[in-house]
Amino acid sequence: MKLLAKTNRTYLLISAIAFIIAGLVIYFVLSFIFEDQLNEQLKSDIKGIKQSIEKDGKLPSYFPFIEVREVKGEERSFISIDTIIYYNSQKEIIPFRQISRVVSINGKTYFIAARDPLLGSVFVLLLVSLYFINRKLSINIWRPFYKTLDELKEFSHDKPGFRLSSVSNMDEFMELNKTLDKLTRKVITDYQALKRFTEDASHEIQTPLAVIQSKLETMLQYPDLKQEQAELINSAYTYSLRISKLTQTLLLLTKIANDQFPEKRAVYLSDLLIEKIEFFEDHIIGKSLILKKNIEPECYIDTNFFLADSLIINLMGNAVKHSMSNGLFNISLNRNYLEISNSGKPFSFPPEKLFDRFYKTDKSSDSPGLGLAIVKEICLLNKWEISYKYEDDLHKFIVTF
Amino acid sequence: MKILIIEDEKELVGTIKKFLESEGFLCETACTYNEAEDSLSVFSYDIIILDLTLPGGDGLDLINLIKERNRQAGLLIVSAKNSLDDKIKGLDMGADDYITKPFHLAELNSRIKSLVRRRHFDGTNELVFNEIRVNIDSGEVFINDSMIDLTRKEYEILLYLIVNKNKVITREAIAEHVWGDNISYSDNFDFIYSHIKNLRKKIEQKSGKDYLNNIYGIGYKFSEK
Numbered sequence: 001m002k003l004l005a006k007t008n009r010t011y012l013l014i015s016a017i018a019f020i021i022a023g024l025v026i027y028f029v030l031s032f033i034f035e036d037q038l039n040e041q042l043k044s045d046i047k048g049i050k051q052s053i054e055k056d057g058k059l060p061s062y063f064p065f066i067e068v069r070e071v072k073g074e075e076r077s078f079i080s081i082d083t084i085i086y087y088n089s090q091k092e093i094i095p096f097r098q099i100s101r102v103v104s105i106n107g108k109t110y111f112i113a114a115r116d117p118l119l120g121s122v123f124v125l126l127l128v129s130l131y132f133i134n135r136k137l138s139i140n141i142w143r144p145f146y147k148t149l150d151e152l153k154e155f156s157h158d159k160p161g162f163r164l165s166s167v168s169n170m171d172e173f174m175e176l177n178k179t180l181d182k183l184t185r186k187v188i189t190d191y192q193a194l195k196r197f198t199e200d201a202s203h204e205i206q207t208p209l210a211v212i213q214s215k216l217e218t219m220l221q222y223p224d225l226k227q228e229q230a231e232l233i234n235s236a237y238t239y240s241l242r243i244s245k246l247t248q249t250l251l252l253l254t255k256i257a258n259d260q261f262p263e264k265r266a267v268y269l270s271d272l273l274i275e276k277i278e279f280f281e282d283h284i285i286g287k288s289l290i291l292k293k294n295i296e297p298e299c300y301i302d303t304n305f306f307l308a309d310s311l312i313i314n315l316m317g318n319a320v321k322h323s324m325s326n327g328l329f330n331i332s333l334n335r336n337y338l339e340i341s342n343s344g345k346p347f348s349f350p351p352e353k354l355f356d357r358f359y360k361t362d363k364s365s366d367s368p369g370l371g372l373a374i375v376k377e378i379c380l381l382n383k384w385e386i387s388y389k390y391e392d393d394l395h396k397f398i399v400t401f
Numbered sequence: 402m403k404i405l406i407i408e409d410e411k412e413l414v415g416t417i418k419k420f421l422e423s424e425g426f427l428c429e430t431a432c433t434y435n436e437a438e439d440s441l442s443v444f445s446y447d448i449i450i451l452d453l454t455l456p457g458g459d460g461l462d463l464i465n466l467i468k469e470r471n472r473q474a475g476l477l478i479v480s481a482k483n484s485l486d487d488k489i490k491g492l493d494m495g496a497d498d499y500i501t502k503p504f505h506l507a508e509l510n511s512r513i514k515s516l517v518r519r520r521h522f523d524g525t526n527e528l529v530f531n532e533i534r535v536n537i538d539s540g541e542v543f544i545n546d547s548m549i550d551l552t553r554k555e556y557e558i559l560l561y562l563i564v565n566k567n568k569v570i571t572r573e574a575i576a577e578h579v580w581g582d583n584i585s586y587s588d589n590f591d592f593i594y595s596h597i598k599n600l601r602k603k604i605e606q607k608s609g610k611d612y613l614n615n616i617y618g619i620g621y622k623f624s625e626k
Contacts, residue, residue, distance in 0.1 A: 207410050209503045211410060211412045214413060214420070214503075217574075220571065220616075221423075221569055248501075282589070
């Protein structure tokens with residue numbers, strides 16, 4: 001709920017209760033006085049009308065305020081009632097107080113009624129006007145707060161020059177701005193430090209890994225290695241490769257998240273897909289996959305080439321890796337979306353987990369489970385939408401541009 | 402053939418030097434920016450391997466110096482930064498190739514040999530190993546002067562193994578050379594195996610010898626038995 005609405009609502013509620021109590025008291029007192037006066041007034045009106053009829057015999061009529069008509073019957077004293085009357089000139093039904101009596105004038109009997117409208121809507125009018133006055137006041141008072149809020153919405157951890165500009169002479173807002181300013185600056189510096197750390201750590205890890213790998217490769221060259229020794233060396237070698245690949249992938253994820261791929265150009269996805277189909281040829285033939293492609297030619301998109309390449313490699317690699325032998329492998333592309341699907345059994349886990357980092361469907365796999373996380377980051381950066389659905393025994397991944 | 406290795410990690414320099422020397426190259430090393438500057442201003446080299454992250458200066462600055470003093474040299478950039486910026490900048494400034502750390506020694510060797518071939522183009526761009534002849538320009542392979550028909554991947558694997566002849570090349574190095582590092586290596590081992598099998602068959606059909614030796618079940622060595 002908005003703060004303004006909340007204060008308004010509370011204010012209205014309390015005022016309404018106070019108004020109702022005070023109003024009731026005042027209402028009864030006032031209406032007693034008012035009605036008394038009104039009745040007196042109407043009675044004297046009737047007296048006046050009676051005198052005027054006695055004098056010239058004409059029957060005055062100012063509907064709905066004065067009504068005079070001849071009736072049969074006996075004289076009757078004043079009767080006071082409240083009534084509602086459809087008022088023609090205002091086209092609405094209005095409550096009236098009516099005092100009437102039946103009198104005999106010059107041998108004829110007349111019904112004389114004098115009416116005055118009753119005013120009950122003052123209370124509502126008062127509340128409505130108070131609401132608007134309060135709203136206007138609150139908007140003025142809260143303006144610096146909303147300005148700060150708007151500025152904060154623009155805040156991003158990778159804008160080093162971010163400052164809150166709004167100034168207010170109210171202590172609370174000044175305090176709020178100061179605190180927020182400190183907080184955002186801390187977020188920015190912390191973020192920069194973390195970014196530098198991730199990059200530095202990855203670089204620093206790569207060099208020792210390069211040394212280890214080159215030493216192990218050199219060891220494998222010794223001519224009189226025993227089979228057992230070679231296997232030990234190879235095992236160490238394989239795992240060091242895995243670490244280096246893992247750090248490289250994490251570095252890539254960080255870089256995508258940091259938007260460190262500014263170079264954009266028209267990337268022809270159609271050509272890229274055809275190229276990658278050739279790239280995965282071995283996998284497609286090896287698993288006897290049935291490839292169906294529906295690729296609209298000349299489809300291009302303005303983006304970073306490396307990221308587009310990465311996206312396609314990861315989606316297609318994922319599909320060929322997890323599809324069953326003799327299964328379907330479908331690729332369709334047009335200007336609006338790219339869909340890559342493969343045959344497979346439905347997942348036993350919630351599909352949104354697919355895009356989580358380090359989420360593996362096959363725990364024994366030597367891949368770290370970062371491929372789809374990369375796909376998600378690339379889509380996020382490019383403001384594309386990635387979705388997954390299971391349909392007709394197919395795992396479908398759809399990127400909507 | 403003289404190579405200058407500019408790299409600050411002494412352990413790595415040692416291993417690279419040994420490996421390249423076993424390939425018949427003459428190697429000199431420089432471990433800092435200043436050492437590299439000194440070497441470059443006095444001697445001339447055929448190939449320079451440059452690590453961009455050097456103590457005492459930016460490796461990119463050295464490219465200008467190399468282009469000034471050693472115009473003829475082939476320049477291979479090495480970086481731990483798998484960053485496209487550096488790669489593009491380096492290639493724009495006149496580097497001939499780029500390799501990311503960590504790399505397979507066989508891959509480094511293959512890149513250097515390719516640079517050497519491009520630099521010293523003497524009529525025919527060919528690799529010969531006994532009865533096998535590979536024409537790199539046309540991508541044709543001949544056994545005893547009769548051509549064999551290879552798929553692109555078979556050709557790439559054969560070329561890679563011949564360039565690194567007499568060395569044990571791991572399956573991982575082959576997988577990365579052929580498929581890149583985008584998909585996990587082990588997924589490709591079966592394909593390597595079947596490509597090698599096909600290669601063997603095609604070479605034997607033209608009565609070529611089998612030089613493709615499986616070593617310890619972990620890799621291959623292209624050599625006479």
